[in-house]
Amino acid sequence: MTDLTRRAANVFTQTCGLQEGDHLALILPRVPEWWLVIVACIRTGIVFMPGTTQMKAKDILYRLQVSKAKGIVTTDTLAPEVDSVASECPALKTKLLVSDHSRKGWLDFRSLIRSESPVHTCIKSKTLDPMAIFFTSGTTGFPKMAKHSHGLALRSFFPSCRKLLQLKTSDVLWCLSDTGWILAFGGSLLEPWTAGSTVFVHHLPQFDPKVIVQTLFKYPITQCFAAPSVFRMILQQNSTSLRFPTLEHCCTGGEALLPEEQELWRRQTGILLYQAYGQSETGISCGTLRGMKIKPGSMGKAIPPYDIQIIDDKGNILPPNTEGNIGIRIKPTRPIGVFMCYESNPVKTAEVECGDFYNSGDRATVDAEGYFWFLGRADDVINASGYRIGPAEVENALAEHPAVAESAVVSSPDPIRGEVRNGTWRSLWLGVGLGRQVRGKLPGHTYPALDLG
Numbered sequence: 001m002t003d004l005t006r007r008a009a010n011v012f013t014q015t016c017g018l019q020e021g022d023h024l025a026l027i028l029p030r031v032p033e034w035w036l037v038i039v040a041c042i043r044t045g046i047v048f049m050p051g052t053t054q055m056k057a058k059d060i061l062y063r064l065q066v067s068k069a070k071g072i073v074t075t076d077t078l079a080p081e082v083d084s085v086a087s088e089c090p091a092l093k094t095k096l097l098v099s100d101h102s103r104k105g106w107l108d109f110r111s112l113i114r115s116e117s118p119v120h121t122c123i124k125s126k127t128l129d130p131m132a133i134f135f136t137s138g139t140t141g142f143p144k145m146a147k148h149s150h151g152l153a154l155r156s157f158f159p160s161c162r163k164l165l166q167l168k169t170s171d172v173l174w175c176l177s178d179t180g181w182i183l184a185f186g187g188s189l190l191e192p193w194t195a196g197s198t199v200f201v202h203h204l205p206q207f208d209p210k211v212i213v214q215t216l217f218k219y220p221i222t223q224c225f226a227a228p229s230v231f232r233m234i235l236q237q238n239s240t241s242l243r244f245p246t247l248e249h250c251c252t253g254g255e256a257l258l259p260e261e262q263e264l265w266r267r268q269t270g271i272l273l274y275q276a277y278g279q280s281e282t283g284i285s286c287g288t289l290r291g292m293k294i295k296p297g298s299m300g301k302a303i304p305p306y307d308i309q310i311i312d313d314k315g316n317i318l319p320p321n322t323e324g325n326i327g328i329r330i331k332p333t334r335p336i337g338v339f340m341c342y343e344s345n346p347v348k349t350a351e352v353e354c355g356d357f358y359n360s361g362d363r364a365t366v367d368a369e370g371y372f373w374f375l376g377r378a379d380d381v382i383n384a385s386g387y388r389i390g391p392a393e394v395e396n397a398l399a400e401h402p403a404v405a406e407s408a409v410v411s412s413p414d415p416i417r418g419e420v421r422n423g424t425w426r427s428l429w430l431g432v433g434l435g436r437q438v439r440g441k442l443p444g445h446t447y448p449a450l451d452l453g
């Protein structure tokens with residue numbers, strides 16, 4: 001890694017002329033170059049911006065334009081999409097291709113790495129210097145650019161954060177997060193790197209729960225980190241055995257997890273499923289640390305240095321068991337790991353500040369023991385006849401029916417009750433739950449109403 005990332009750093013600065021602070025879009029599947037590009041950026045101070053390979057030309061165009069990216073690294077699958085929009089991105093100067101074939105107008109990253117010098121001196125980055133931009137999922141609008149400092153990487157070294165997975169050098173960690181999300185940066189790079197454990201990588205070009213089960217049987221994976229949908233779809237396979245030979249610890253986050261699924265996973269695999277919660281703006285902020293008592297359905301406790309409280313819309317702390325916003329204290333001191341700002345969007349950055357807190361936009365309660373319970377996103381909460389209904393609660397109820405594989409609950413306007421709950425369901429293969437996707441993408445869309453009783 002040392003040798004290859006030094007060479008990659010030289011490719012960026014010497015061959016491409018990129019400089020500290022420049023923005024580099026990184027859209028790669030799970031190939032080794034993803035790791036090389038990120039570490040090379042950290043070495044040089046180039047701000048990397050991961051993106052998911054599921055993007056199409058218009059998504060790439062949006063990201064390149066708003067970020068004013070000077071460079072992009074991608075594969076030959078997405079290179080034509082980039083070429084179709086490149087003329088509309090005046091800042092884009094460098095296109096690097098990760099492929100065994102060449103393409104006109106693109107630099108060949110693999111052969112450049114081979115020919116570049118392995119001698120490189122790291123910049124002397126400071127904790128608060130910019131390091132990365134993570135685009136949010138865009139569940140509620142255009143993806144926002146959450147800009148992080150090098151402090152995000154430093155946070156992984158804090159003993160409090162190490163307690164979440166408690167990785168050892170003998171561990172083999174498989175994090176299934178798409179390379180475009182902040183979870184992949186933490187779970188596939190920072191966490192195992194800090195602990196000196198082994199990263200397991202599977203190309204997994206298409207999500208197939210059968211392949212995941214086979215892989216967990218075949219390879220000496222000891223820890224697995226994935227979205228709840230992954231565990232859910234494995235359970236839906238009705239496999240004869242899910243007693244994996246080496247798997248010891250499982251962690252999940254990114255969307256709501258049903259308490260029943262947690263219990264079913266334990267019964268079928270003999271392993272507990274620990275829940276964590278986080279955002280592109282904060283990394284993992286809250287979680288059930290390995291070995292901590294699991295309260296089924298709870299996201300666990302705040303992970304220091306984050307001080308998480310349930311707050312009202314003015315930033316006042318609410319008492320236990322009261323619904324409110326999940327807030328992370330940012331005053332008087334902004335904790336290391338919380339994003340710097342939304343790039344080029346001071347208005348949005350100011351909007352999420354609420355008194356002494358960063359307002360996550362998620363609704364939850366905290367119990368007397370400090371465990372957090374997710375209710376839904378503030379913009380998803382349904383107000384029907386004066387009752388505030390978290391869509392996740394209705395989805396959980398639907399999911400208890402054996403014929404329902406996945407569900408999404410959205411509201412539609414009602415002249416008498418304000419809003420009524422409507423539902424839809426269908427199969428999905430993405431690593432994020434249907435509820436979150438559909439709710440975010442189709443606000444106000446009318447589905448046939450369900451009688452939910």
Ligand SMILES: Nc1ncnc2c1ncn2[C@@H]1O[C@H](COP(=O)(O)OP(=O)(O)OP(=O)(O)O)[C@@H](O)[C@H]1O
Nearest residue numbers: 136137138139140253254255256276277278279280
């Ligand atoms: N354990 C969890 N349980 C329930 N929801 C979770 C959990 N972990 C994360 N989430 C959801 O995922 C969100 C974070 O996702 P992400 O940062 O990718 O952007 P987004 O909020 O979906 O996108 P946008 O802000 O663009 O709409 C959280 O705010 C929360 O709603």
